[in-house]
Amino acid sequence: MTDETNMDQIEFWNGDHGTSWARYADIVDIMFDEITQAVLDAAAISTGDRVLDLGCGSGGTTLAIADKVTPIGSVTAIDVSSPMLERAQHRADAAGIVNATFVLGDASVYPFAEHSFDAMVSRLGAMFFDDPEYTFRRMVPALDSGGRLALGVWRGPSENLWAMGPVAAAKEFLEMPPRPGPEEPGPFSFADPDRVRSILGAAGLTDIDLAPLDFQVPLGRTLEEALNFAMEMGPLSAPLSTVTGDNRQKAIAAITEVLKANQAEDGIVRLAGACWIITARAP
Template sequence: MTETNQEQAEYWGKSASGMKWLTFEEQIAASFAPVVELLLDRAELKPGQRVLDIGCGLGDVTLAAGRTVGPSGHVLGVDISAPFLKRARERAEGMENVGFALADAQTEPFPPAARDAMISRFGMMFFSDNVAAFTNIAGALKPGGRMTFAAWGPLAGNPWFYLPHRAATDRLGQMPKADRNAPGPLAFHDIDRVTGLMAEAGLADIEAHAVEVKLTPPGGLSGASALCTRLGPAARVLAHFDGSEADEAAIRDAVSTALEPYVEERRILMPATINLFQARRAGTA
């Protein structure tokens, strides 16, 4: 495991910030359900296919894909976080066509040419060497096998990120500037850069599109503002400045106000720009 990916393993497997994804499992799943729907619609999985789910987290996509490929197919969810996989396995109890593996997909020696397709929801943006990761994952696919993965688009198109960040920095101040191309949630915001990396890895039939969806955080304004404050940019700002409970409450109130334009019939429908990437392993089946 490379040094940088070891840092990712520490973050998602041991840090308080990473463990919040377990705490807010149901709220996160509900919020990102439209992205799962988009991903599986574009992946066009078929019954009987063998599928690789990269960065599977708590198994939302793995389980949905398992239902799509049916008992004659198989889905292997891969993640770098042992606690996430423990929960995913619990959720998959009774599904014999689903499995999970603790692994760094950038370097894991997957059985070659064993999978028909690869899918990923927000799991591909964290590698230290993207070309190496694309190349290694492609090696697990049969010739002609297709990759389909979703990543966050530009910051300006994703109030999920910029509204909590603005509320937190207005309260506590700016954090040091970070490289948005570095491993992290927004690392694949630049479609042209990512498709160039995919081409460098030897992938074929590369396509990428920015797709507009609406995220569906549950619990109305109070639930959505609480979730946005405890995860993501606001949580990182609070941790950096050692924010108090009063700071968190003030940020949550500011986020709630900022989310008011997205209330529709007491639900929050938050616009999001998702970059949807597809490519095939070179060769024919």
């Protein structure tokens, strides 16, 4: 590890992208509710548990955990993103939640106390480390002996049309940045089961299992919400922020067409999402 480790991601999640995720926190929670439920079930979160929420973002999973572990359990939630953590704290305060603690920090280097958690969970927050093997090796001792790990992560891009459908339609009008390699930090870096087993196995975890979760991701309650999401938060947000004129109009029209084609009678736009729900145990 060097002083530069995770710096690109820290900058990214504290910039415009993190601000958008914070602003759309309620919609994000609707979109990824199935993952939340699957992760909490997989980790068997229940009353009294001490839980670490890794890469908690705007706190959607943290609040759900706080509710499940109350009255004597607690949840510690860590993230590098100031705007998202601010939103998380605000949401917890508004809900009167007192058993959630938010920590601004890099999970790869944060000094967690040994044996301080019964479970460690993450919804879509485990794929962004420069050196995931190092990170998990450092975090595992924070779990009590036999403690549970449950992570929701994306499978490959071709199975995740909620992200890649609009990209396929609009990319001819945009300058897309190069996609991260399969082992570089990014949403799809835990797609390969062999890689996941190798990372978690090297960290000393046992009983490693990957179960598929397939669902239709609601990209927003209306076409407008779905379009806002696609333009501000997904892989199109960066290229759309720089394109102007005719190409911008054409890109937006192409995205709108894909979203409309996937809008159901209830007005909700849904596209396929494909995850792994990863489980493991501390030795």
